[in-house]
Amino acid sequence: MTLEVVRTVADLRARVKAWRLEDLSVGLVPTMGGLHEGHLSLVRLALEKTDRAVVTIFVNPKQFGAGEDFDVYPRDLETDAQLLGGLGAHLLFAPSVAEVYAEDHAACVSVPGVGDILEGACRPGFFAGVATVVAKLLLQTLPDIAFFGEKDYQQLLVIRRMVKDLNIPVDIDSGPTLRCADGLALSSRNAYLSAEESAIAPVLHEVLAGIAENPSPGTAQGVDRLLKAGFSSVDYLEVRDAETLEPWTGAPRPARVLAAAWLGETRLIDNVAVKKAVSRQRSAS
Ligand code: PAF
Numbered sequence: 703m704t705l706e707v708v709r710t711v712a713d714l715r716a717r718v719k720a721w722r723l724e725d726l727s728v729g730l731v732p733t734m735g736g737l738h739e740g741h742l743s744l745v746r747l748a749l750e751k752t753d754r755a756v757v758t759i760f761v762n763p764k765q766f767g768a769g770e771d772f773d774v775y776p777r778d779l780e781t782d783a784q785l786l787g788g789l790g791a792h793l794l795f796a797p798s799v800a801e802v803y804a805e806d807h808a809a810c811v812s813v814p815g816v817g818d819i820l821e822g823a824c825r826p827g828f829f830a831g832v833a834t835v836v837a838k839l840l841l842q843t844l845p846d847i848a849f850f851g852e853k854d855y856q857q858l859l860v861i862r863r864m865v866k867d868l869n870i871p872v873d874i875d876s877g878p879t880l881r882c883a884d885g886l887a888l889s890s891r892n893a894y895l896s897a898e899e900s901a902i903a904p905v906l907h908e909v910l911a912g913i914a915e916n917p918s919p920g921t922a923q924g925v926d927r928l929l930k931a932g933f934s935s936v937d938y939l940e941v942r943d944a945e946t947l948e949p950w951t952g953a954p955r956p957a958r959v960l961a962a963a964w965l966g967e968t969r970l971i972d973n974v975a976v977k978k979a980v981s982r983q984r985s986a987s
Contacts, residue, residue: 709798710801711797728753729756730845740887752847766831795839812829816863852879906963
């Protein structure tokens with residue numbers, strides 16, 4: 703079966719409706735394109751878990767702030783479509799901005815709390831932009847399952863909360879972060895890094911993994927190490943409760959180390975699960 707490409711919500715819905723009449727289940731993988739193995743692993747998951755895999759490619763202007771990289775964000779629909787066709791994805795929905803946002807578009811989904819901290823605090827309006835477009839994509843497609851990467855861990859929590867609070871009838875599934883051999887998390891934005899920056903970038907994962915091995919609420923040493931390695935600044939480096947993203951206090955609950963740091967003009971984010979924090983506390987009790 704070859705990849706079908708549709709540009710309008712009406713065509714997307716017609717295709718999904720036809721599948722529903724055949725009793726086929728539908729998986730959705732929302733992306734902004736610039737596809738890499740991380741995205742492709744989510745598509746494979748969708749193909750494994752559902753009968754039909756829909757991928758969306760839409761660089762969503764509402765989740766970019768003034769001065770951010772909306773204009774230069776990687777866009778290569780032909781290459782992305784080839785990759786998806788090679789995997790056996792069934793449908794690519796690649797709408798224009800006008801198709802997604804009518805001129806009089808006004809509605810906005812915000813997820814206060816988990817959406818206000820960390821990324822939300824550094825990039826005001828970011829999660830409202832993400833939640834709004836993901837709500838639209840979910841309601842346009844109405845898949846059985848939608849798949850998101852753990853690389854954007856806070857985004858995953860924001861989307862889960864939105865789907866729960868708004869009773870959107872879709873299951874949210876996730877796939878693990880994929881990494882280069884040196885530990886750098888795969889990201890479309892890695893394309894911005896110079897050779898010199900690419901050599902420094904893996905230190906972010908090294909620092910996160912080190913803290914995850916031996917967590918403590920204070921992360922000043924990690925910040926220091928990033929700056930010494932050549933990162934220009936660190937937006938945050940935090941150990942947080944894995945479910946609420948509230949500061950982790952050492953309590954015997956799942957925790958996550960999350961960071962955002964600048965390498966020249968490029969902002970990298972990453973996160974790693976803390977496993978020992980829980981088991982150590984449990985074995986001590
Ligand atoms: O993670 C992304 O690529 C985007 O934030 C998403 C979920 C596709 C919404 O635009």
